Amino acid sequence: MTLIAPARSSTLSAQIARQLEQLITSGEWPVGKRIPAESELVAQLGLSRNTVREALRSLVHTGMLEARVGDGTYVSALSELQTPFVRRVNRARLEDAIELRAVLERAAAGLAARRRDARQAAQLRKLVAALRAASRAKDQAAFVVADSALHETILACARNALLAEVYDHLGRALKLSTSPQLWDQALAAKQIGLHEALIDAIAKGDAVRAETAATSLVDSLQAALLPAAHKAKAAKERRLAQRFGT
Amino acid sequence: MTLIAPARSSTLSAQIARQLEQLITSGEWPVGKRIPAESELVAQLGLSRNTVREALRSLVHTGMLEARVGDGTYVSALSELQTPFVRRVNRARLEDAIELRAVLERAAAGLAARRRDARQAAQLRKLVAALRAASRAKDQAAFVVADSALHETILACARNALLAEVYDHLGRALKLSTSPQLWDQALAAKQIGLHEALIDAIAKGDAVRAETAATSLVDSLQAALLPAAHKAKAAKERRLAQRFGT
DNA sequence: GATATAGGATTGTTGGACATCTGGCATCCC
DNA sequence: GGGATGCCAGATGTCCAACAATCCTATATC
Numbered sequence: 001m002t003l004i005a006p007a008r009s010s011t012l013s014a015q016i017a018r019q020l021e022q023l024i025t026s027g028e029w030p031v032g033k034r035i036p037a038e039s040e041l042v043a044q045l046g047l048s049r050n051t052v053r054e055a056l057r058s059l060v061h062t063g064m065l066e067a068r069v070g071d072g073t074y075v076s077a078l079s080e081l082q083t084p085f086v087r088r089v090n091r092a093r094l095e096d097a098i099e100l101r102a103v104l105e106r107a108a109a110g111l112a113a114r115r116r117d118a119r120q121a122a123q124l125r126k127l128v129a130a131l132r133a134a135s136r137a138k139d140q141a142a143f144v145v146a147d148s149a150l151h152e153t154i155l156a157c158a159r160n161a162l163l164a165e166v167y168d169h170l171g172r173a174l175k176l177s178t179s180p181q182l183w184d185q186a187l188a189a190k191q192i193g194l195h196e197a198l199i200d201a202i203a204k205g206d207a208v209r210a211e212t213a214a215t216s217l218v219d220s221l222q223a224a225l226l227p228a229a230h231k232a233k234a235a236k237e238r239r240l241a242q243r244f245g246t
Numbered sequence: 247m248t249l250i251a252p253a254r255s256s257t258l259s260a261q262i263a264r265q266l267e268q269l270i271t272s273g274e275w276p277v278g279k280r281i282p283a284e285s286e287l288v289a290q291l292g293l294s295r296n297t298v299r300e301a302l303r304s305l306v307h308t309g310m311l312e313a314r315v316g317d318g319t320y321v322s323a324l325s326e327l328q329t330p331f332v333r334r335v336n337r338a339r340l341e342d343a344i345e346l347r348a349v350l351e352r353a354a355a356g357l358a359a360r361r362r363d364a365r366q367a368a369q370l371r372k373l374v375a376a377l378r379a380a381s382r383a384k385d386q387a388a389f390v391v392a393d394s395a396l397h398e399t400i401l402a403c404a405r406n407a408l409l410a411e412v413y414d415h416l417g418r419a420l421k422l423s424t425s426p427q428l429w430d431q432a433l434a435a436k437q438i439g440l441h442e443a444l445i446d447a448i449a450k451g452d453a454v455r456a457e458t459a460a461t462s463l464v465d466s467l468q469a470a471l472l473p474a475a476h477k478a479k480a481a482k483e484r485r486l487a488q489r490f491g492t
Numbered sequence: 493g494a495t496a497t498a499g500g501a502t503t504g505t506t507g508g509a510c511a512t513c514t515g516g517c518a519t520c521c522c
Numbered sequence: 523g524g525g526a527t528g529c530c531a532g533a534t535g536t537c538c539a540a541c542a543a544t545c546c547t548a549t550a551t552c
Contacts, residue, residue, distance in 0.1 A: 011504065017307060037533060048506045050296060053534090054303040061263060061304035062330070069534045070514030081334045084308070084327045089408065096408040099357075103409070107349040162335065162342040163349070166412070257535065283502060294537040299503090315503045316545030496551075504543070512535070520527075 012047060016055035024064055024075055034072045035065070082169050089173035094230060097174055102218040104167045105151075109198060109214035112157035113207040120157050121203040127153060128199045135188045143188055150195065157202065187224050194220060258293060262301035270310055270321055280318045281311070328415050335419035340476060343420055348464040350413045351397075355444060355460035358403035359453040366403050367449040373399060374445045381434045389434055396441065403448065420475075433470050440466060 023029045036044070041052045056073060059065040063083025066076040077083055089097050116124070127150045134142035155164040194217040201210035269275045282290070287298045302319060305311040309329025312322040323329055335343050362370070373396045380388035401410040440463040447456035 011313075013303060013504085014307070039533085050507085051505060054300055054504095056534095057259060057300040058304050058307035061260070062308060067257075067534060068514075069512070070532080072514095072533060079334075081330045084330050088325070088327045088411070092408040096406045099406055100409050100412070103349065103353040107353075111345075160342045160345055162338040163346050165334070166346070259535085285502080296538085297536060300535095302503095313503060314545075315543065316501075318502065318545095494552090496549100498547105498549080500545105500547085502543100502545080504541105506539105506541080508538085510535105510537080512533100514531105514533075516530090516532105518527105518529080520525105522523105522525085 013051050013054035013058070016045065016047070016052060017058045020055060020059055021064065021080065024059075025078060025080075027078075029075050031075050031078055033075045035075060037072060079165065079169075081165065082172070085166075085169040086173040089170060094226075097170065098222055098226070101167065101170045101174060102215070102222070104163060104170065105218050106211050106214045108155055108158040108160075108163060108167065109202060109210040110207040111160060111163075112154045113202045113205050113210040115159050116157040116202055116205070120153065124150070124153055124157075124199045124203060128195050131195055132192050135185075135192050138185060150199075154202065187221075190220065191217065259297050259300035259304070262291065262293070262298060263304045266301060266305055267310065267326065270305075271324060271326075273324075275321050277321050277324055279321045281321060283318060325411065325415075327411065328418070331412070331415040332419040335416060340472075343416065344468055344472070344475075347413065347416045347420060348461070348468070350409060350416065351464050352457050352460045354401050354404040354406075354409060354413065355448060355456040356453040357406060357409075358400045359448045359451050359456040361405050362403040362448055362451070366399065370396070370399055370403075370445045370449060374441050377441055378438050381431075381438050384431060396445075400444075400448065433467075436466065437463065 020035075029035060038049055038052055038056065041056075042049050045052060056065060056067070060067050060073075062080045063086075064075065064077050064080055065073050067073045127146055131143065131146040131150060134140075134146055155167060158164065194213065198210060198213035198217055201207075201213050266281075275281060284295055284298055284302065287302075288295050291298060302311060302313070306313050306319075308326050309332075310321065310323050310326055311319050313319045373392055377389065377392040377396060380386075380392055401413060404410065440459065444456060444459035444463055447453075447459050
């Protein structure tokens with residue numbers, strides 16, 4: 001790690017914040033890492049503690065860092081977009097968030113059908129087979145793993161990094177609606193067929209059919225999970241309201 | 247056993263930041279307003295200047311506030327999502343950003359067709375008429391105004407606040423690609439027909455036709471403007487690189 | 493009337509001090 | 523030996539006071 005204190009074009013704390021951000025986004029400071037203490041950063045940069053602290057507070061506020069009193073400061077997110085986006089989604093109507101996710105899912109399916117290569121198509125077929133096996137074995141953990149790997153691969157096939165990131169953040173915010181406790185054997189069995197239709201369309205390059213398959217897949221999931229998701233969201237908000245006394 | 251919540255649930259500066267954020271998002275401090283000076287906030291809150299400053303720096307970093315030395319601090323954005331999102335989009339591949347926008351545009355058209363009411367349909371017809379009039383009169387300013395009003399109304403018809411906000415931020419980041427200097431009389435005339443087809447489909451509640459119309463509208467715009475947009479983005483990046491000496 | 497200048501107001505930066513909390517080590521007791 | 527207890531170094535949180543750099547404005551000057 002090398003940090004330099006450059007000449008004055010913007011505020012010093014903003015420049016330090018940018019450098020720290022780059023260390024995180026570049027992966028040099030991975031998520032979970034405990035970063036050097038304020039005193040060490042002060043010594044390395046030759047700045048005052050308040051200036052360094054203001055930079056750190058900025059990243060703490062955006063959610064890239066997490067400071068623990070008496071312990072240290074840890075990297076908690078790779079993207080500055082993640083935390084604001086998750087916060088915004090949590091304030092949104094649940095239907096709106098789910099609908100946006102469905103829109104992106106459908107678009108990703110269509111793009112994936114147009115852009116997947118042979119290797120990716122083979123991997124998709126392998127993953128959907130794993131999904132079916134997990135469902136037959138009633139192995140919930142394996143089912144969830146295969147399902148998320150499948151969707152991740154579809155996003156990779158779509159070759160749109162921005163869309164993939166937005167979808168990912170959205171999924172993170174909505175993960176309460178697909179939490180394991182809501183998993184249902186009958187639902188999983190039903191989804192297998194829809195997944196197979198989707199993957200088949202993508203593999204064959206049929207964008208229109210891929211989009212309709214993605215839509216019906218999302219719809220079936222939504223119909224099954226929406227009531228529980230609403231309950232979970234309401235409970236979460238009650239917890240927060242209680243904690244903050246509003 | 248009774249457990250009492252700890253007195254300090256979060257840091258003071260974080261709480262102040264939350265309060266300031268709420269003043270902004272609630273509209274009590276509108277965009278452009280000069281907020282009280284640090285010294286006033288210190289006096290009002292009864293906290294030290296450093297604590298208040300850390301809260302302010304957090305909001306400055308997220309882009310909700312802008313501080314000017316010797317002048318004051320001003321509200322510069324209503325949403326904490328806007329600035330990170332715009333930054334992220336500016337780092338993304340231009341094609342990815344445009345593609346995501348097209349996806350949202352298409353989805354909004356479909357949703358609008360399903361959800362518009364009679365009053366909105368009438369307003370859409372009025373706006374598309376204004377668009378045609380502006381095109382005939384070769385009034386560029388009026389054309390741009392009517393065009394943006396039209397798209398704003400479509401988003402309102404779609405009744406998905408989250409989708410609308412993401413679309414809005416995306417459009418803000420991409421505004422270089424629809425900047426007035428790229429406006430072209432022939433292109434505008436061609437777009438009139440596509441707009442009319444789109445609005446007609448929405449007004450009639452034909453979601454499928456609305457989506458295809460939106461797609462062809464975006465495609466035609468994209469084909470016409472992509473080269474210029476690439477140039478504009480490259481120029482912007484050169485400017486930034488020069489300023490920061492990287 | 494236009495320009496130059498001085499002053500006040502505001503944010504940026506520094507250095508130091510103390511408070512509060514945490515994790516880990518040493519100690520003590522069983 | 524193992525577990526509970528107490529202590530302490532180190533980390534972040536908060537406060538204080540001062541100076542620097544910059545901008546806006548009112549005043550003075552020509």
